Amino acid sequence: MNPRLRAALIAAALVTITFQLVTFYVSGWPGPPPAPLFVVSTTVVLAAYLGTGIIAWQRHPADKIGLLFTLTGYAWFLPHLLSLHYALAFTIANGTAFVYQGCLGHLGLAWPYGKLRGRADRIVVAVNYAWNIANPIVANLFWNPRVTGCSAACPANLLLIDDSPRLYQDAGQIATLLSFPVTAAVIALIVVHWRRSRGYARRAMNALIWVSIPVAGYITILNIADVVDLSRYNVLIYQAGPLLLAAPPVAYLASAMTARRARGAVSSALVSMEPGPHPAKLRDALARALGDPTLQLAARTAGAASFTDTDGATVDLASLPAGRMVTPLDTPGEAVLVHDAELRHEPELIRVAAAAASLALEHARLQAEIQVQLDQVRASRARIVEAGDAERRRLERDLHDGAQQRLVTLSLAIGIARDRAAAAEGADPDLKALLESASKEARAAIAELRELARGIHPAVLTQTGLEGAIQALVERSPVTTQVRAVPAGRFPAQVEATAYFVVSEALANVAKHAQASAAVVTVREQAGRLEVEVSDDGAGGAQAGSGSGLAGLADRVASLGGSLTVHSPPGGGTRLQAVIPCP
Amino acid sequence: MRTWPTALVVDDHEGFRAFARLILESAGFTVTEAATGAEAASAAAATSPQLVLLDIQLPDTDGFEVARRLTAAHGLHGQHGQPGPVIVLTSTREASDYGGRIAASPAAGFLPKDQLSGRALRGYLEGEDLNGETP
Numbered sequence: 001m002n003p004r005l006r007a008a009l010i011a012a013a014l015v016t017i018t019f020q021l022v023t024f025y026v027s028g029w030p031g032p033p034p035a036p037l038f039v040v041s042t043t044v045v046l047a048a049y050l051g052t053g054i055i056a057w058q059r060h061p062a063d064k065i066g067l068l069f070t071l072t073g074y075a076w077f078l079p080h081l082l083s084l085h086y087a088l089a090f091t092i093a094n095g096t097a098f099v100y101q102g103c104l105g106h107l108g109l110a111w112p113y114g115k116l117r118g119r120a121d122r123i124v125v126a127v128n129y130a131w132n133i134a135n136p137i138v139a140n141l142f143w144n145p146r147v148t149g150c151s152a153a154c155p156a157n158l159l160l161i162d163d164s165p166r167l168y169q170d171a172g173q174i175a176t177l178l179s180f181p182v183t184a185a186v187i188a189l190i191v192v193h194w195r196r197s198r199g200y201a202r203r204a205m206n207a208l209i210w211v212s213i214p215v216a217g218y219i220t221i222l223n224i225a226d227v228v229d230l231s232r233y234n235v236l237i238y239q240a241g242p243l244l245l246a247a248p249p250v251a252y253l254a255s256a257m258t259a260r261r262a263r264g265a266v267s268s269a270l271v272s273m274e275p276g277p278h279p280a281k282l283r284d285a286l287a288r289a290l291g292d293p294t295l296q297l298a299a300r301t302a303g304a305a306s307f308t309d310t311d312g313a314t315v316d317l318a319s320l321p322a323g324r325m326v327t328p329l330d331t332p333g334e335a336v337l338v339h340d341a342e343l344r345h346e347p348e349l350i351r352v353a354a355a356a357a358s359l360a361l362e363h364a365r366l367q368a369e370i371q372v373q374l375d376q377v378r379a380s381r382a383r384i385v386e387a388g389d390a391e392r393r394r395l396e397r398d399l400h401d402g403a404q405q406r407l408v409t410l411s412l413a414i415g416i417a418r419d420r421a422a423a424a425e426g427a428d429p430d431l432k433a434l435l436e437s438a439s440k441e442a443r444a445a446i447a448e449l450r451e452l453a454r455g456i457h458p459a460v461l462t463q464t465g466l467e468g469a470i471q472a473l474v475e476r477s478p479v480t481t482q483v484r485a486v487p488a489g490r491f492p493a494q495v496e497a498t499a500y501f502v503v504s505e506a507l508a509n510v511a512k513h514a515q516a517s518a519a520v521v522t523v524r525e526q527a528g529r530l531e532v533e534v535s536d537d538g539a540g541g542a543q544a545g546s547g548s549g550l551a552g553l554a555d556r557v558a559s560l561g562g563s564l565t566v567h568s569p570p571g572g573g574t575r576l577q578a579v580i581p582c583p
Numbered sequence: 584m585r586t587w588p589t590a591l592v593v594d595d596h597e598g599f600r601a602f603a604r605l606i607l608e609s610a611g612f613t614v615t616e617a618a619t620g621a622e623a624a625s626a627a628a629a630t631s632p633q634l635v636l637l638d639i640q641l642p643d644t645d646g647f648e649v650a651r652r653l654t655a656a657h658g659l660h661g662q663h664g665q666p667g668p669v670i671v672l673t674s675t676r677e678a679s680d681y682g683g684r685i686a687a688s689p690a691a692g693f694l695p696k697d698q699l700s701g702r703a704l705r706g707y708l709e710g711e712d713l714n715g716e717t718p
Contacts, residue, residue, distance in 0.1 A: 401640065404675040405596050408696040412602040415700075416609075446697045450677065459680040468682025475679070 001061045006054065009070065013050035016073075020046060020080050028085030030153050037239040042080060045245045049073030052249035059256060060345055064114030068107045069249060075100035076245070091158040094143075097136040100245075101219055102129035105186040107248060108212060109193070112204035112255065113345050117193065124185045131182050135175045142168040172226055179223040187216050198323070199340025200292040203258070207251040214244040258291075259346055265289040266353045280310040282360050286353055292340045294324075297357065299335040307336060330358045331365070378561070382494070385559045389497050392457040399453040407449060411442035461500050465490045469500050470521060477507045477519070479536070484522040491530065495582050498556055499523060499532045502564070502578045505549045506534035514538025514574055529562075530582045535575040542568035542576075550576075587613045588708060591632040591668070593623040593649065595642050603636060603699060610701025620644035620652075627653050632668050634708055636699075637690070639674040639681070646672050647688045654689040669707050673699065 021043060025033050033039075050073040057066025075096070082093035105128035109121045116122050137159065144163030145154035190212050197205040218241055224230065225237055266289040283297040298307035298315040307315040315338060317326055325341040327350050328334075337357060343350050418435035421427045453459075461469035467486045474481045490496070503521055510519045516538030524531045542550070543566070554564040562580040590612040592603045597618075604614045615630050617623040620643045627635065635653060639646035650670045670690040678685055678693045685693045691707050 397640075400675045405599065405696075408675050409596070409598040409602055411697045412599070412606065412699060416602065416605055419609075443697060446675075450675075453676075454680070459676055460682050463680065464682030464684055468684075472679050472682065 001058045006058065009050075009054050009057065013047075013054065013073070016050065016077055017043060017047055020077060020083070023080070023083035027083040029083070034083075035235070035239050037235070038242075041240060041242040042076075045242050046073055046076055046080075048246040048249040049076060052252055055256065056252060060113065063345060064110065065107075065112065065252075066114070068103065068110060068114050069252070072100055072103035072107055075103045085155055087155040087158055090145075090155040091140070094140050094157065095137050095159060096133075098132035099129075100132075102132035104215060104219070104245070104248070105129075105132075105182075108186055108190050108208065108215075111190075111193075111208045112201070112252070113342070121189060124182075124189055128182050128186055131178065135179070139168070139171050139175060142171055144168075176223050176227045180220070183216055183219055183223075187212060197342075199294040199342065200290060200346070201340060201342035203291045204255050204342075207255050211247045211251045214247050218242075218244040259349060262289055262291060262346075263349050263352045266349070266356050279361070279364070282357060282364075283310045286337070286357060290339065290343065290349065290353055292343060294340055296338040297335065298338055299361075302334070307334070309338070327354050329354055329361065331361045335361055378559075381559045385556060386494055389457070389494065393462060396453045396457040396459060399449060399456070400459075404446065404449050404453070407442065407446050411439065411446060414439045414442055458500065458504075461496055462493075466496050466499055466523060469496075470503055470523065473500075473504055473507055474521060478511050479507070479514075479516055479519050481507065481510075481519040481521060484520055486521070486523045487525045487530075489525075491525075491582055494560060495530055495580055498560055498562070498580055499530055499578070501556065502532045502553060502576070503534055505553050506576045509542065509549065509576075510534070510536045510538065510574070513542065514540075516573070525582065528582055530580045532578040532580065533575065535573060537573045539570070540568045540572045540574055541570040542566055542574045553578075587611060588634065588705075589613045589615070589630055589632045590634040590636060590704070591615050591617060591623065591626055591630065592636045593617045593620075593626075593641070593646070594636075594638040594673075595619060595640075596638075599638075599696065606699055606701055607636070607704065610705055612701075612704075618642075620649045623649050624652060624656070627668065628656065634704060635668045635670045636694075636704065637670055637672050638696075639672055639676075646674075646690075647684055650688050650690045671704065671707050 021039070024039050027033070049069050053066050053068075053070030053073055055066075056063075056069055060066065078096040078099060079093045081089040084090070102125075106116075106125045109125055110116050116125060140157055140159040141161045142164065143157055144160050145157050147163055147165060190208060194205040194209050221230075221237060221241070225233075230237060266286065279297055279299070283295060286297065287293050287295040296309040296315060298309040298317075300307045307317060309315050315336075317336065317338075320326065320338065323341045324338055325344055327337040327339065329336060335357075337350075337354060339350070414435060418432070418439050421432050421435055458469055458472070460472045465488075467488050470483060470486050474483055491499075503523075507519065507521075510516050514536045516536035519534060519536040522531075522533045550564070550566060557564040557578050557580060560580055562578060564576070564578045566574065566576055568574040588611065590607050592600050592607065592614060593616075594600050594603070595618045600616045600618075604616065607614045612634065615626050615632065617626045620641050623635070623637070626632075635650075637646045637649055641649065650672065653670060654667055670688075672685060672688065672690045672693045673696050674680075674693075675696050677695055681693075694703055
């Protein structure tokens with residue numbers, strides 16, 4: 001809003017309010033000044049409309065609502081020129097007594113953005129204006145204040161053409177009777193607007209319905225008071241009653257504050273959601289925060305022709321129903337908010353919502369990306385372990401097929417040479433001894449290489465699976481070890497190797513550190529998992545810290561998505577448990 | 584009637600076969616050789632050996648499979664009630680590396696390659712377990 005316009009409006013409002021207050025007390029009318037309640041209520045209403053007019057104008061410069069409030073305020077001011085004891089002011093005040101009612105009808109039908117919705121609105125607003133402008137003018141043509149109502153103290157009515165009291169009375173009654181259908185038409189259209197409103201506008205229309213009740217009620221009572229003697233209630237009707245007219249500006253300000261709170265609600269609704277919310281939940285949170293239950297969050301994948309909302313319905317942006325509006329989101333994928341068009345009057349709110357939604361979607365996208373990367377890393381870790389195992393298997397086989405094979409042949413050759421030297425007559429005794437020790441060395445080399453190969457990868461595991469391999473481990477273990485259970489079937493090579501290394505490492509630890517007298521090995525297949533447990537009756541106090549064989553083992557188990565736990569209270573033995581998923 | 588016992592050495596490693604032949608011949612065997620499982624089948628059919636020294640790792644199959652086939656072939660083409668060949672499995676690995684597979688095979692026993700000796704093999708022919716390696 002133009003600052004000069006705003007300054008002018010504020011100045012005009014202050015001058016008008018001050019002027020009205022002053023004229024109540026410096027009026028020139030004989031007798032005491034008006035009742036304090038009357039002064040307060042009329043001034044409150046005037047200030048409420050002029051003030052709200054400025055605020056609304058400021059908030060929505062493009063809308064007419066601010067102008068309507070302002071005009072209603074000045075229309076309310078005109079009849080109070082009555083306080084000035086001059087014929088012209090007196091006549092203007094009486095001739096414009098109901099203009100504000102025309103403005104109120106306009107305000108109600110143009111609620112909440114100052115725009116009339118159709119032909120019926122325009123007709124009713126025009127009739128309402130015409131009626132409320134013409135009615136007092138016509139009435140004043142036949143009203144001589146010095147004959148009816150007022151004593152000689154009243155200034156002259158400049159509009160007077162015929163002061164027959166009979167004419168005045170008839171005109172007044174006809175006017176009152178005609179007022180009811182006009183007011184009823186306004187109310188009826190307001191109800192129609194309210195029932196048709198959906199989405200964001202519904203909230204503002206709900207407020208209007210509540211506001212219309214006191215305003216229409218008050219105006220009706222004023223009309224009735226013209227024909228029925230309600231002078232007993234003068235204080236209530238004319239002094240306190242005007243306060244009811246402050247309801248529209250109050251309601252408007254309240255909904256403006258709600259809109260401001262909604263901006264905060266959008267952010268807090270999204271902040272309070274779990275990270276990377278599901279789009280349907282994001283939609284619900286936005287719909288609640290914006291007060292638009294019809295809100296749709298629609299997206300399309302790159303290259304797709306149509307958008308799909310969170311309920312899976314296709315959204316054709318090219319042919320949206322009337323009253324719908326699209327706000328694109330700033331995301332790499334294509335996503336839009338489709339919402340009640342009334343929200344265009346709250347561009348700031350939409351901007352905040354769109355930014356928040358973009359952020360949430362971006363978050364969700366990043367999270368999905370990280371999940372994909374995590375899955376890839378997990379898969380590659382498993383593949384690395386698998387490749388390592390395959391390499392160890394190959395190494396073990398190559399050792400036996402290559403070096404070991406040659407060593408065996410060599411050993412046999414030495415053995416034959418030794419036997420022949422032993423059998424030959426007159427052979428060198430040193431040669432015999434030499435061949436004997438060479439044969440021993442060769443056998444020792446074979447035994448060492450065999451142990452080395454077995455450490456690289458146990459052939460028995462490849463050959464027979466877990467049962468035989470664990471049996472072989474247990475037989476070599478220096479601590480008395482019982483195998484409580486091992487499934488006889490075969491499992492994926494990775495699972496078998498991991499279970500084997502768990503038992504192997506555990507038994508090695510039992511022998512090295514546990515000071516145990518007995519150990520128990522249990523392997524069970526349960527619900528798609530292999531549960532491996534090795535326990536001993538030793539000293540306990542084992543730690544799965546870094547550097548120990550257990551840490552490497554835990555990594556290996558984790559590479560298959562399993563877990564390794566160590567229970568080892570000091571003095572309470574050690575229980576090593578591995579759970580290995582087994583597809 | 585044969586006077587010399589016959590033996591078939593099945594191993595893809597030529598050097599080992601040569602020394603095995605030396606050892607077996609000095610123990611009085613008449614020796615034929617085969618390098619693969621397929622060769623072993625035809626050689627066994629041709630010479631009907633009394634003893635087969637069978638490496639577990641073969642290029643085309645494994646010793647357990649060859650042992651099964653040799654035993655089955657003998658049963659099908661039964662030779663006047665004569666017993667089938669005595670099969671002795673061998674490997675650079677130890678018996679424990681094969682778990683229960685050796686016991687489950689039709690082989691009479693297992694001899695690690697580095698412990699190959701005429702005495703041990705003759706023992707198998709005579710139905711004696713001299714080596715202690717048979718399960």
